Amino acid sequence: MLSSPFIRVDRFSFWYGAKQVLHNICLDIPENEITAFIGPSGCGKTTLLRNINRMNDLVDGIKHEGDIFIDGQSLYDPEVEVISLRKRVGMVFQKYNPFPKSIYENVIFSLRVAGRNAKSELDDVVEQSLRGAALWDEVKDKLHESAFGLSGGQQQRLCIARAIANRPQILLMDEPCAALDPVATLKIEELMHGLKKEFTIVIVTHNMEQAKRCADQTAFFYLGKLIEFRPTLELFSTPKDPQTEAYVRGKFS
Numbered sequence: 295m296l297s298s299p300f301i302r303v304d305r306f307s308f309w310y311g312a313k314q315v316l317h318n319i320c321l322d323i324p325e326n327e328i329t330a331f332i333g334p335s336g337c338g339k340t341t342l343l344r345n346i347n348r349m350n351d352l353v354d355g356i357k358h359e360g361d362i363f364i365d366g367q368s369l370y371d372p373e374v375e376v377i378s379l380r381k382r383v384g385m386v387f388q389k390y391n392p393f394p395k396s397i398y399e400n401v402i403f404s405l406r407v408a409g410r411n412a413k414s415e416l417d418d419v420v421e422q423s424l425r426g427a428a429l430w431d432e433v434k435d436k437l438h439e440s441a442f443g444l445s446g447g448q449q450q451r452l453c454i455a456r457a458i459a460n461r462p463q464i465l466l467m468d469e470p471c472a473a474l475d476p477v478a479t480l481k482i483e484e485l486m487h488g489l490k491k492e493f494t495i496v497i498v499t500h501n502m503e504q505a506k507r508c509a510d511q512t513a514f515f516y517l518g519k520l521i522e523f524r525p526t527l528e529l530f531s532t533p534k535d536p537q538t539e540a541y542v543r544g545k546f547s
């Protein structure tokens with residue numbers, strides 16, 4: 295049984311221009327768990343993920359119906375400032391994207407933007423965030439070197455450190471391991487298990503084995519509709535919907 299939902303998607307539909315990509319999605323995501331969105335390409339899972347921090351607001355010609363709530367507050371409440379919302383909802387993208395700055399400056403970029411420049415605070419945030427991203431021991435002696443000198447897996451963990459530096463409540467991860475090798479992927483997966491103690495994590499993945507390894511709950515999407523949402527082991531072992539069963543058994547992708 296799910297705990298009380300921290301993120302509630304309530305009859306949410308979404309359009310890019312005339313094209314409807316989400317159809318009446320209802321979904322309750324629990325706090326301090328990992329929820330995976332799975333489904334074939336173009337099924338709407340990344341679109342829904344990007345609506346949880348209103349990143350799709352940056353796209354012209356969009357519209358939505360329904361609502362999304364975080365901890366009981368609508369994301370579309372006129373009193374909600376999008377900048378403040380994005381401080382509460384961190385995001386990690388498919389392709390690691392460190393800034394052309396030092397490791398140190400990457401981590402505290404959002405604090406600099408907010409005018410927080412006290413060295414003692416910044417030093418603490420850098421160490422705390424890099425420890426949270428399981429990267430501190432690997433980079434503590436080269437914090438002022440370019441982030442581009444890190445391996446791909448290290449760069450992705452640096453992006454996670456940057457995303458959690460503001461201590462958001464939610465961490466969205468859009469195919470965070472797609473560009474990584476199996477060893478780096480395993481490190482990210484292990485990292486997620488530790489991070490869920492502090493953050494509510496929602497991950498989009500095409501890798502069903504990754505969903506099985508990492509997620510507490512899994513939602514299967516197909517053609518813009520939520521087909522099934524259940525505890526991960528149940529969804530993969532005893533899917534209720536024939537479409538879910540066909541997908542998890544590899545009959546279509």
